[in-house]
Amino acid sequence: MQKDLKDRLADILEFTREKNPLCFQITNYVTVNDCANVTLAIGASPAMADEKKEVESLVNIASSLYLNIGTINKRVKKSILKATKKANKLDIPVILDPVGIGVSKFRKDLVDNLLKNYKIAVVRGNISEIKAILNVSSKSKGADASFEDLENIENSIKLANKLAKKYKTVVAITGKVDVISNGKEVATIENESDDLPKITGTGCMCTSLVASFCGAKKDMIFEATVLGVLTMALNGELATISSKSSGLGTFYKELFNKISKFDRAILLSKAKINLV
Template sequence: MDNNVRSCISGLMNDIRRAKPLVHHLTNYVTVNDCANITLAIGASPIMADDIEEVGEIVAMSSALVLNIGTLNKRTCESMLAAGKTANELNIPVVFDPVGAGASKLRNETVRMMLEQLTFSVIRGNMSEIRFIAGLHATTKGVDASEADLENSLQSGIEIASVLADKYNCAVAITGATDIVSAGNTTYCIENGHKMLSSITGTGCMCTSLIGSFCGVAVNKQMAAVAGLLCMGIAGEAAFEYAGQNGNGSYRIAVIDEISKINAQTIQERAKVYEA
């Protein structure tokens, strides 16, 4: 299975680089430049547009839509809902990043509305965010997963992802020391990555942009999510080897470098993915 996954993902990478899918983002202003650059680095084409008057047209020409509530406000929340509805009508895949879910009533209410009104292909969050969505006790600390939530076992994470995947009929990805991607009946675990990824801003958002890029070409959205997380994990490891000792700034640049250089051979040599 492991080798099937590897070759499937290598195929998707080739597809992205050939098709250059347009990935429409409504995202936060903190990491938006990183999201654009990582989308280009994997071979897709980013477009950021958030005015409600144009999001319908922009998403209609796109191959995937990324909704990220990192710096949500009322204006952009409305635009996100409108963009999401158009995407749903047109069968364009929507990837949802519920940044900071659990941290404020506004975020919680926004997440609730999004889940009610939109159909997602993939939901990606950290353990605190996904636990919040699952209705479990979550102790979100700002936009990072809390220590308490991280202490829950891998098995518990797999169960939560699996239940949510069934409930929302989509792939659910939880990023952490071990990444989890469940489609309900099948769940993959990814053991790539490096803890230094948490020392730079935007690695979660960039994961979501990578998943969006893969969704722009993949029929199997769970595999798109696995591919996105695997690429980020491998890039995080390779970047550490190459530039980790230089410090956070160099490491951040190296992550983008590694994404732009990732290929079938890198996947073959480094991927640590297994079915749970």
């Protein structure tokens, strides 16, 4: 079973590098460069844009649509809604990163609107963000998960299942241990790195990876999401090892080295995934 899953993930990884799917990303201006680079590093093709007049054209040629509200504003909100409507019409998977949803009603309303009125294939967030979506009290601080929220894994699984069932979506909660649920199956990933939270955008990049894999295999959204989360966690772990405590500059460089070299053999030998 476990073996089977790893093999399927490795298939998706190789298929993505071969197929080079176009992943249209409406995202924030903080981490957008890293999101584009991680998309390229995994073998997909990024297209970043946010003008309302052209988002439909971009959805038309895209294999997946990635939405990230990290620096959302009123103008881009309209582009997001228009693009999502089009993606739903064309049956292109929409992957949502609810960055910092806890910081304002403006963000919460947009995420609620997206989840209630559109088909969202995947939601990827930290535990504080997932709690905010579910109106569970949390002490989210900006875009980072609060320490209080980094609690036991059983609670994360419960929340992931709840959200997945509520909106018929796949939910990924990333943290020390990552949890992915489609409401029926649940996977946890135990690869980890203390350095990942010290670099901005590793969450956003993780979602870009999920969107890249979903673009390649839209009939395997759960597996594509597990693979996206695994790619960041496992390569973060390897990057921490090879950067040998040199500091965050070296870790950042190694992270891109490892992701660009990620392949079947590394996945099969290093992935720590459990189906629970």
